[in-house]
Amino acid sequence: xxPKSTLTGGAASPAEIRTVFAGLxxxxxxxxxDQNIVGTALPRIVxxxxxxxxxxxxxxxxxLTSTTTAPIYGKLSDxxxxxxxxxxxxxxxxxxxxxxxxxxxxxxxxxxxxVQGLGAGGLLTLSQTTIADLxxxxxxxxxxxxxxxxxxxxxxxxxxxxxxxxxxxxxxxIFFVNLPVGLAAxxxxxxGLHRPHRAVAHRIDYAGATLLTAGTSCLLLLLSWGxxxxxxxxxxxxxxxxxxxxLYAIFIRVERRAKEPMIAPRLFRNPVFLVATAGxxxxxxxxxxxxxxxxLYLQLVLGVSAAKAGLLMSPMMAGVVxxxxxxxxxxxxxxxxxxxxxxxxxxxxxxxxxxxRVALTGGGIAWLVASLVTLGLGLGLVMPNLTVAIQNAVDxxxxxxxxxxxxFFRSLGGALGAAISGTIxxxxxxxxxxxxxxxxxxxxxxxxxxxxxxxxxxxxxPPLVVEAYRQAIGTTFLFGAAVAMIALLVVVLxxxxxxxxxxxxxxxxxxxxxx
Numbered sequence: 001x002x003p004k005s006t007l008t009g010g011a012a013s014p015a016e017i018r019t020v021f022a023g024l025x026x027x028x029x030x031x032x033x034d035q036n037i038v039g040t041a042l043p044r045i046v047x048x049x050x051x052x053x054x055x056x057x058x059x060x061x062x063x064l065t066s067t068t069t070a071p072i073y074g075k076l077s078d079x080x081x082x083x084x085x086x087x088x089x090x091x092x093x094x095x096x097x098x099x100x101x102x103x104x105x106x107x108x109x110x111x112x113x114x115v116q117g118l119g120a121g122g123l124l125t126l127s128q129t130t131i132a133d134l135x136x137x138x139x140x141x142x143x144x145x146x147x148x149x150x151x152x153x154x155x156x157x158x159x160x161x162x163x164x165x166x167x168x169x170x171x172x173x174i175f176f177v178n179l180p181v182g183l184a185a186x187x188x189x190x191x192g193l194h195r196p197h198r199a200v201a202h203r204i205d206y207a208g209a210t211l212l213t214a215g216t217s218c219l220l221l222l223l224s225w226g227x228x229x230x231x232x233x234x235x236x237x238x239x240x241x242x243x244x245x246x247l248y249a250i251f252i253r254v255e256r257r258a259k260e261p262m263i264a265p266r267l268f269r270n271p272v273f274l275v276a277t278a279g280x281x282x283x284x285x286x287x288x289x290x291x292x293x294x295x296l297y298l299q300l301v302l303g304v305s306a307a308k309a310g311l312l313m314s315p316m317m318a319g320v321v322x323x324x325x326x327x328x329x330x331x332x333x334x335x336x337x338x339x340x341x342x343x344x345x346x347x348x349x350x351x352x353x354x355x356x357r358v359a360l361t362g363g364g365i366a367w368l369v370a371s372l373v374t375l376g377l378g379l380g381l382v383m384p385n386l387t388v389a390i391q392n393a394v395d396x397x398x399x400x401x402x403x404x405x406x407x408f409f410r411s412l413g414g415a416l417g418a419a420i421s422g423t424i425x426x427x428x429x430x431x432x433x434x435x436x437x438x439x440x441x442x443x444x445x446x447x448x449x450x451x452x453x454x455x456x457x458x459x460x461x462p463p464l465v466v467e468a469y470r471q472a473i474g475t476t477f478l479f480g481a482a483v484a485m486i487a488l489l490v491v492v493l494x495x496x497x498x499x500x501x502x503x504x505x506x507x508x509x510x511x512x513x514x515x
Contacts, residue, residue, distance in 0.1 A: 023188030074404020093119025319376020344381030
């Protein structure tokens with residue numbers, strides 16, 4: 001029998017919710033800013049540490065460890081309580097930040113970014129689960145919407161802040177700046193969070209955790225290396241593909257027999273969990289291509305500076321902020337959640353098509369900005385409301401593991417989207433560019449620039465090359481449109497359960513939850 005995590009003490013007071021929520025927002029900002037602030041500093045890091053060929057691993061190492069640890073944090077928080085796991089996650093993340101700041105080689109930086117990811121894996125999962133402990137599903141939408149707003153603001157502020165800190169101080173300070181923010185989050189959670197957690201008998205699924213980590217590691221290595229470091233049909237990639245399938249097959253078999261599985265198979269018998277998880281994974285698959293290649297399009301094709309590229313992306317993030325906050329409040333008022341992600345994916349699909357058309361035909365900035373606003377408004381209606389749907393549909397004892405599973409599959413969707421979009425870009429450039437320029441396109445964007453540390457607009461590229469990048473990047477946006485449309489078809493199937501107006505006790509089950 002799955003152990004029950006009992007949260008007692010009645011409803012949380014408004015003061016407790018405000019204090020804890022402020023701490024959760026800061027914890028989320030740590031993870032979100034770190035993912036966006038590092039990119040601006042990468043050219044300077046390469047200048048100082050070398051290792052240009054390993055540049056992508058600065059991002060991949062963080063993604064690898066944060067993705068694989070998310071379900072582990074969720075399960076452990078169900079067993080031991082949210083607060084101690086939160087403190088562990090923040091402490092590990094801050095330790096990794098200090099180590100990154102003092103790294104002397106690229107190898108050390110990659111290793112320490114992995115340590116950061118070990119902590120970051122718990123920040124989003126535990127934030128979403130903790131707010132679910134404090135407020136009812138009926139009121140939860142507006143809080144989840146504000147979480148999305150934190151990520152949207154961080155996506156804009158990260159590159160600008162990273163550029164400013166790197167220029168004014170050093171790239172090392174983009175890691176040191178995490179310390180005061182993390183300590184503030186630590187103190188707010190310590191002062192505000194007083195949800196008692198009753199100790200229960202438990203058994204950690206070490207076999208499941210090991211297999212999940214190994215399988216996901218192989219999958220992310222496959223996505224990172226395939227088509228770039230190794231051809232897709234090379235023995236290395238084929239071996240990784242076989243290992244991924246084999247490890248996941250064994251993982252599923254082990255989880256079916258485990259008394260306390262890392263990802264409970266019974267969750268996938270819950271239609272709300274199944275559909276919402278697939279929908280949010282596909283949404284992030286579509287989104288990652290836009291987040292990665294929009295700056296490249298703006299800088300290389302349109303020739304704007306890195307700072308201006310960040311500002312041109314801000315309308316999309318502003319749309320995410322507005323729709324996530326407003327949509328969350330509408331969910332609280334109406335008690336209905338399905339209509340919002342459906343409408344959001346309709347808008348996002350149309351916006352992806354529009355952005356692709358602008359890129360392929362050379363449309364103006366005004367039309368591009370309008371399309372990005374629409375894209376942001378659509379995406380902001382999807383993510384927080386699908387999270388609310390899942391948390392409303394599962395038992396309280398599964399709340400942590402269900403939220404962590406959602407985070408895991410969302411990260412996998414993003415990784416798949418980035419990998420597939422990158423493959424599309426490389427393939428299109430290979431067919432459009434002359435041989436000498438085509439060889440350069442196979443590496444990361446930083447390899448294309450002269451001197452290794454300059455921004456993309458410094459490339460003295462002939463019109464043929466710029467046009468090739470325009471067509472290739474426009475094709476990746478079409479991929480985003482196709483994935484968003486598939487996500488729409490999936491979310492249309494989402495069952496809509498009544499949102500509970502009160503927090504159930506620990507032994508209670510939500511109406512309609514699959515047992």
